[in-house]
Amino acid sequence: MPDPSADPSADLGDAALAAERAHLDASRANLARMRERTAGLDRNTAGDWVSQQFLESALAVRMRQLEDDPTVPLFFGRLDYDAAHADGRGERFYIGRRHVTDPDGEPMVIDWRAEISRAFYQASKAEPMGVDLRRRFGFVQGGLTAYEDEHLTAGEEEAHSEILETEIERPRVGPMRDIVATIQPEQDVIVRSRLDTSVCVQGAPGTGKTAVGLHRAAFLLYAHREQLHRQGVLVVGPNASFLRYIGDVLPALGEIEATQTTVEELVGARVPIRGQETAEVATLKGDARLAEVLRRALWAKVGVPTEGLVVPRGSARWRVPAYEAEEIVAELRARGVRYGAARTMLPQRLAHRVLVKMELSGDSPDDRVHAAVARSRPVKTYADALWPKTDPARLVFGLLSSRAELARHSDGLLADDEVDRLVWSRPARSAASTRWSLADAVLVDEAADLMERTTSLGHVVVDEAQDLSPMMLRAVGRRCSTGSVTVLGDLAQATTPWATRAWSDALSHLGKPDARVEELTLGFRVPLDVIEYAARLLPEIAPGLAPPTSVRRTRGDLEVTAVAEPVRAAAEVVRSLTTRAGSIGLVVPDALSAAAGRALEAAGIGFSRLGDADDVEARVDLVPASLAKGLEFDHVALVEPGAIVTGEPDPVTGLRRLYVCLTRAVTSLHVLHSQPLPSALA
Numbered sequence: 001m002p003d004p005s006a007d008p009s010a011d012l013g014d015a016a017l018a019a020e021r022a023h024l025d026a027s028r029a030n031l032a033r034m035r036e037r038t039a040g041l042d043r044n045t046a047g048d049w050v051s052q053q054f055l056e057s058a059l060a061v062r063m064r065q066l067e068d069d070p071t072v073p074l075f076f077g078r079l080d081y082d083a084a085h086a087d088g089r090g091e092r093f094y095i096g097r098r099h100v101t102d103p104d105g106e107p108m109v110i111d112w113r114a115e116i117s118r119a120f121y122q123a124s125k126a127e128p129m130g131v132d133l134r135r136r137f138g139f140v141q142g143g144l145t146a147y148e149d150e151h152l153t154a155g156e157e158e159a160h161s162e163i164l165e166t167e168i169e170r171p172r173v174g175p176m177r178d179i180v181a182t183i184q185p186e187q188d189v190i191v192r193s194r195l196d197t198s199v200c201v202q203g204a205p206g207t208g209k210t211a212v213g214l215h216r217a218a219f220l221l222y223a224h225r226e227q228l229h230r231q232g233v234l235v236v237g238p239n240a241s242f243l244r245y246i247g248d249v250l251p252a253l254g255e256i257e258a259t260q261t262t263v264e265e266l267v268g269a270r271v272p273i274r275g276q277e278t279a280e281v282a283t284l285k286g287d288a289r290l291a292e293v294l295r296r297a298l299w300a301k302v303g304v305p306t307e308g309l310v311v312p313r314g315s316a317r318w319r320v321p322a323y324e325a326e327e328i329v330a331e332l333r334a335r336g337v338r339y340g341a342a343r344t345m346l347p348q349r350l351a352h353r354v355l356v357k358m359e360l361s362g363d364s365p366d367d368r369v370h371a372a373v374a375r376s377r378p379v380k381t382y383a384d385a386l387w388p389k390t391d392p393a394r395l396v397f398g399l400l401s402s403r404a405e406l407a408r409h410s411d412g413l414l415a416d417d418e419v420d421r422l423v424w425s426r427p428a429r430s431a432a433s434t435r436w437s438l439a440d441a442v443l444v445d446e447a448a449d450l451m452e453r454t455t456s457l458g459h460v461v462v463d464e465a466q467d468l469s470p471m472m473l474r475a476v477g478r479r480c481s482t483g484s485v486t487v488l489g490d491l492a493q494a495t496t497p498w499a500t501r502a503w504s505d506a507l508s509h510l511g512k513p514d515a516r517v518e519e520l521t522l523g524f525r526v527p528l529d530v531i532e533y534a535a536r537l538l539p540e541i542a543p544g545l546a547p548p549t550s551v552r553r554t555r556g557d558l559e560v561t562a563v564a565e566p567v568r569a570a571a572e573v574v575r576s577l578t579t580r581a582g583s584i585g586l587v588v589p590d591a592l593s594a595a596a597g598r599a600l601e602a603a604g605i606g607f608s609r610l611g612d613a614d615d616v617e618a619r620v621d622l623v624p625a626s627l628a629k630g631l632e633f634d635h636v637a638l639v640e641p642g643a644i645v646t647g648e649p650d651p652v653t654g655l656r657r658l659y660v661c662l663t664r665a666v667t668s669l670h671v672l673h674s675q676p677l678p679s680a681l682a
Contacts, residue, residue, distance in 0.1 A: 017147065020147060021144050023094065024073075024075070027075065027108045028070075030100050030102055030103070031066060034066055035066040065256070066098070069142075069252075072252070073137065076095065076180065077094070077095040077120050077134065077135060078092060078094050079092070079117070079119055080092050080131065080132045081130050082131070082153065087115075093107065095109070096109040096110070097111070097180055098254050111222065118188070119134075122188055128153050132151065132153055133149055133150065133152070134149070134152060135148065135149050135150075136163045147163075148161055167181055171666075171667070175245050175247060175249075176632075177248070178211070178215070178253055180215070182524070184522070186520065189518075190212050191212055191215045192219055195220050195224050195227075195228075195484055197484060197516060198487070198515035199216070200515050200517045201518050201520060202518070202520070203490055204492070204531075204546075205490065205548060206523035206550070207520035207521065207524065207548065209463075209488045209490070210463055213461045213463060213486045214246060215249075215253070217233055217255070217461050220458075220459055221255045222255075224458070228458045230458075232259065233257065233457065233458060233459045233460075234259050234459075234480075235460075235461045235463070236260075236263060236460065236462040236463065237262055237464070240262065241611060243260050243261070246463075263438075263468065263472050263476065266479070267441040270448055271393050271431075271434075274435045275437040275440065277439065282439040282497070283498040284421055284422060285442070286439055286442065286472060287469075288471065289414065290446070290471060293406070293414070294396070294443065294446055295450055297398070297399055298450050299339065301387075301388050301390060302386065302387055303386045303387070305322040305323075307322055308321040309378065309379065311373060311376060311379060316361075320353045320354060325382075328346065339390075339450055341452070343389065347380060350383060352370065354379075392447035392451060393436075393444050393447075394431045396431075397434060400427065401428075402423070403420070406419050439469070445475045446471060449478050454478040454479060454481070456479065456480055457483050459484050459485070459486070460479050460480040460484075460485045460486070462487055462510075463489070463630060464489055464493070464629055465488060465500070466491050466493060466499055467500075468496075468500065468506070470505075473510050474509050477512065478511075480510075480512075485510060487507065487515065491544075492537075492545055492659055493656055494656055495648070495656050495657045496653070521549055525632060525666050526663050527550055527552055528552060529558040530558055530662065530669045531548050534659055534663045535547045540652065540680060541652055541656045557668035559670045560677075561670070563673070566673055568599050570599070571586075571599040571600050571603040573637045574586055574603070574637055575603055575605060577637070577668070577670075578620070582633070582634025582666070583619065583633045584620045584621070584633055584634070584635045585620075585631065585636045585665075586620065586622050586623065588622070589647050597609055605620055607622050608621050610622065610623050610631075621633065625657055625658075625661050632664050632666055633664055634666045634668070635670075636668070636670070637672065638662065638670070638672070639673070640672075640674070641661075641671060641681065642677060642678060644657055644658045645678055655678060658678065
């Protein structure tokens with residue numbers, strides 16, 4: 001078999017390799033032909049302006065889907081089916097990132113998401129799925145350099161794949177890339193889960209849970225294109241830096257219709273988030289009991305009729321007595337509809353009672369009369385008094401600015417000291433001038449849903465879900481109340497005071513208690529020495545979780561060094577790492593971020609500081625510990641583990657933050673410290 005690391009021109013004498021390169025060239029030529037054909041389609045065939053705009057939008061999307069990056073392999077595998085296979089029938093299929101056909105419509109590359117491609121990921125010697133031969137290709141900068149063959153029905157022993165290992169361990173700089181060439185069987189099962197199935201993935205560091213979630217979104221967009229085009233797909237990440245890191249994955253797979261956002265952006269559309277509060281108060285505001293407090297406060301605004309409704313019409317005066325109006329209000333409250341919907345129904349119900357009385361008197365009112373009565377000033381004034389219009393921000397403002405109001409609606413739910421902590425000591429003059437915190441904005445979002453139902457999307461992917469409060473989980477769950485969700489996270493990496501302690505609780509708050517929970521423990525990216533070192537923390541931070549296992553044969557580089565000046569020493573380590581291939585992350589306690597930046601500048605090392613508004617793609621990233629989650633670097637220099645721990649509100653949260661930071665390394669981890677290490681690592 002040709003060497004996977006060989007130069008693209010080294011094996012031209014290999015006839016099989018030359019044939020595969022010829023197929024790659026022909027496939028690229030046909031992809032270019034498909035794009036040219038799309039570009040040449042007549043945009044003026046639509047019958048009207050709206051149809052033309054829709055056509056142009058659809059063609060623009062298709063053009064982006066057909067873009068070709070010559071540095072990215074167009075296909076990465078091949079399947080040769082036996083003659084008895086129901087669909088394969090002895091045919092050969094090349095598996096790649098998108099579907100490519102020749103001028104006659106014959107497939108040259110099959111999309112990895114197609115059903116016929118499933119065997120590339122799941123076939124084995126024990127269950128060949130009708131595959132005679134599975135071939136993997138090795139590439140260097142888009143040039144085909146090697147191949148490996150597995151004869152699944154020939155009784156050969158299982159062999160280690162050098163190409164697969166090389167692809168998994170390949171150094172990378174910049175944003176996260178797709179894993180379509182390396183998806184493992186247990187990952188593929190999750191990726192191809194049905195649209196109507198919600199899945200929770202508990203994944204240890206390096207198990208690819210984020211990639212699995214994104215690839216599931218790509219698979220669902222492929223398998224249910226029209227439905228999800230109408231209903232939408234949303235990816236929720238922990239912060240903007242993380243979203244920039246994963247932002248290229250779906251477009252690289254030809255999927256550009258999914259929206260990516262954070263919880264802060266999701267709820268920040270209701271009110272501007274400008275305030276801060278203590279972790280204790282934020283945790284209390286994130287408690288699910290606040291949902292019931294808000295519900296009580298809102299529905300308490302509905303009044304009890306004490307006087308009847310009088311509607312003058314012509315020379316007649318029609319009266320709806322107070323007890324009938326009370327019956328209408330009770331019936332609307334019992335229907336279980338949103339506050340705003342019931343408020344809209346009330347004038348219609350009152351008008352209906354008036355029309356009944358007209359009919360009993362011998363009149364024959366029609367729908368126009370009904371509409372006129374419902375819109376009349378007496379009915380509208382009466383309905384507004386009974387069922388007042390309100391605003392979500394004003395509702396929350398009224399609760400948090402008045403101890404008496406909050407105590408009244410939280411009776412039996414919150415203790416007196418909890419009410420004292422929640423109520424603002426110096427409230428703003430109005431809701432509009434309030435400096436809302438993130439936890440406040442989540443409450444406003446809850447209140448908005450109590451008034452008008454939040455639009456549900458077809459599918460939502462939520463990453464690092466273990467860090468969301470119950471109220472945040474409810475906010476995400478509202479966005480997929482009639483759709484499905486892919487929940488991604490690791491309980492051992494829970495680093496917020498309000499974090500989830502059990503997936504069953506989180507799924508209940510999301511409104512998906514029956515979601516299937518899958519656990520990924522095989523680490524493909526974090527090397528063995530690094531994962532074993534970090535796993536020493538697990539008995540203290542997540543005693544119920546199975547420790548992760550690295551499947552990589554290389555153990556990686558791990559150095560733990562006591563130094564007098566760790567920040568300055570880390571800059572020198574980073575300088576030495578720049579001679580090696582791959583990305584570099586300097587992970588520091590948040591309080592040392594400025595000092596670390598000065599040390600890098602003094603050493604003449606260019607870098608990007610994650611979290612800055614103008615952070616750009618760079619070889620070296622300066623990473624405050626609070627922003628490390630979800631990222632990975634080929635080489636990591638980590639400063640002062642003890643300070644990372646003490647920088648959090650409590651020791652367990654601090655150790656979890658440290659666990660996150662330790663497991664960002666793909667090739668080497670260099671720990672530098674002057675303070676004592678946490679006891680589990682000493």
